[in-house]
Amino acid sequence: MxxxxxxxxxxxxxxxxxxxxxxxxxxxxxxxxxxxxxxxxxxxxxxxxxxxxxxxxxxxxxxxxxxxxxxxxxxxxxxxxxxxxxxxxxxxxxxxxxxxxxxxxxxxxxxxxxxxxxxxxxxxxxxxxxxxxxxxxxxxxxxxxxxxxxxxxxxAGLTAYHAVKKARMELLPGTKAVVIGAGGLGHIGIQSLKALTPAEIIVVDRSEEALQAAKKLGADQTVVADGGHVDTVLEMTDGAGADAIIDFVGEGGATTDGFAMLGRARNHYVIGYGENINVPTIDLISTERSFIGNLVxxxxxxxxxxxxxxxxxxxxxxxxxxxxxxxxxxxxxxxxxxxxxxxxxxxxxx
Structure with a gap:
């Protein structure tokens, strides 16, 4: 063969x-x-x-x-x-x-x-x-x-679905989920969120084309990752931060940005990978925010x-x-x- x-x-x-x-x-x-x-x-x-x-x-x-x-x-x-x-x-x-x-x-x-x-x-x-x-x-x-x-x-689909399935218990009506990356995994994650949860879906990506596709797949709001996206998301969540971060990038500063956009006592689900997580432990302890890895x-x-x-x-x-x-x-x-x-x-x- x-x-x-x-x-x-x-x-x-x-x-x-x-x-x-x-x-x-x-x-x-x-x-x-x-x-x-x-x-x-x-x-x-x-x-x-x-x-x-x-x-x-x-x-x-x-x-x-x-x-x-x-x-x-x-x-x-x-x-x-x-x-x-x-x-x-x-x-x-x-x-x-x-x-x-x-x-x-x-x-x-x-x-x-x-x-x-x-x-x-x-x-x-x-x-x-x-x-x-x-x-x-x-x-x-x-x-x-x-x-x-x-x-x-x-x-790709299994990993995206598995992460969303973990997060769905905290994504109740009125909550907001932020998806980082609308590409090969992200477009599956957006659909999974739409199928499993009533949460408002905010998608962050560098590509306008990818964000347009995200809207067609169920994203409620989109944000261009242009350097000001963290502040934009915080404004969209009234300063409280997201109820869950679903991170399909995991590199290029995504974990730092995601943590900054995350609400207190909430979880950052890491699916993409490529960089080290560099967060002061005092910031984890004082806010009870967590990183959660996802394996298929x-x-x-x-x-x-x-x-x-x-x-x-x-x-x-x-x-x-x-x-x-x-x-x-x-x-x-x-x-x-x-x-x-x-x-x-x-x-x-x-």
């Missing part, structure tokens, strides 16, 4: 770091293994961070290996004990392969599985024609939902998100590339040139 494999870490995101080549097909050797024929594999900024080498100290994975952690397609082969899906079923793939036996898995916190594997990060991923995962990771797609249309939900989401979160997708309440804006064009796709992602919200690789044989 064809696959795009990473051969070298490169801080300059050189397209030459990835090579499309023929590799052996994965096989369902274990009883719970599932091999998925990829219909779409999402491009994510985490892929850039992987290529840059940021994840190397955490994973220790040996190069070369196949990237791609946002995957959807059709079941190609199943192990002897798999009963939840059959060959030919359309599925989206939860980004983690989990054991189901550890305490986090049994508590429904499967994204914290102690024996997890993370295809595209710690093992071979979905920038390929076939991907091996397990039965616990595959969610059947509702009728009429195509894999290429939802692949990015496997991480659970299997049930993904199943719920697919229901919202089928209902038309949360949709993705995507642009497709052939697998052979992965270098161009990575360059477009790094350069902010992908039309719409998310780039999707589609294997030519799909």
């Amino acid at each position: 064809k696959a795009a494999r990473l051969y070298a870490y490169d801080e300059k995101i050189s397209p030459d770091s990835l090579k499309v080549e023929e590799v052996p097909e994965p096989e369902a050797k274990g009883p719970l293994d599932v091999v998925v024929h990829i219909g779409g594999a999402g491009l994510c900024r985490t892929d850039l961070h992987v290529i840059e080498g940021q994840w190397a100290p955490k994973t220790g994975i040996e190069l070369p290996y196949i990237l791609g952690h946002e995957n959807a397609g059709w079941v190609h082969e199943v192990g002897s004990a798999v009963t939840s899906v059959s060959v030919g079923d359309a599925v989206i793939v939860h980004p983690l392969i989990t054991c189901g036996l550890c305490r986090p898995c049994r508590a429904g916190d499967d994204m914290h599985c102690v024996a997890q594997e993370f295809p595209g990060i710690t093992t071979d991923g979905g920038f390929a024609e076939l991907l091996k995962t397990n039965a616990r990771a595959v969610v059947k797609l509702p009728a009429g939902v195509e894999p290429a249309d939802v692949a990015a939900h496997a991480d 989401g659970t299997y049930n979160d993904l199943a719920e998100l697919m229901t919202l997708q089928a209902q038309g309440k949360v949709t993705l804006q995507t642009h497709t590339y052939q697998l052979d064009g992965v270098s161009d796709a990575i360059a477009d992602l790094e350069g902010g040139r992908i039309p719409g919200g998310r780039g999707i690789l589609v294997p030519s044989a799909a």
Whole structure:
């Protein structure tokens, strides 16, 4: 099969770091293994961070290996004990392969599985024609939902939904949520907020184009991040600050700005990453404001998100590339040139 494999870490995101080549097909050797024929594999900024080498100290994975952690397609082969899906079923793939036996898995916190594997990060991923995962990771797609249309939900959509689901208990009628970043993750988060909460949604972004799109997706107010946006948001909240910050940027000063826009005893949900948080501890203690990290989401979160997708309440804006064009796709992602919200690789044989 064809696959795009990473051969070298490169801080300059050189397209030459990835090579499309023929590799052996994965096989369902274990009883719970599932091999998925990829219909779409999402491009994510985490892929850039992987290529840059940021994840190397955490994973220790040996190069070369196949990237791609946002995957959807059709079941190609199943192990002897798999009963939840059959060959030919359309599925989206939860980004983690989990054991189901550890305490986090049994508590429904499967994204914290102690024996997890993370295809595209710690093992071979979905920038390929076939991907091996397990039965616990595959969610059947509702009728009429195509894999290429939802692949990015496997991480970007799931993470955005998971963060909003956490925040919804404090986003009651009359509250205000500030979304930082209206791009690939933010446009999903805005829709999730609209679907799950009655809160007024204020979106902050540098791009006027992105803010116009945010309005169409459900934003009640938009603010250009032009240096005066913190004061603008504070004025919009009568000086009290937001009831929740949903931060899809996490770099370039976003965490500092978000904390400054946040109300007392409220939470800053961090989804995007790239910078260190630098806040005096006295400011945390005296106001009881908190930062909350968000790691993908659970299997049930993904199943719920697919229901919202089928209902038309949360949709993705995507642009497709052939697998052979992965270098161009990575360059477009790094350069902010992908039309719409998310780039999707589609294997030519799909």
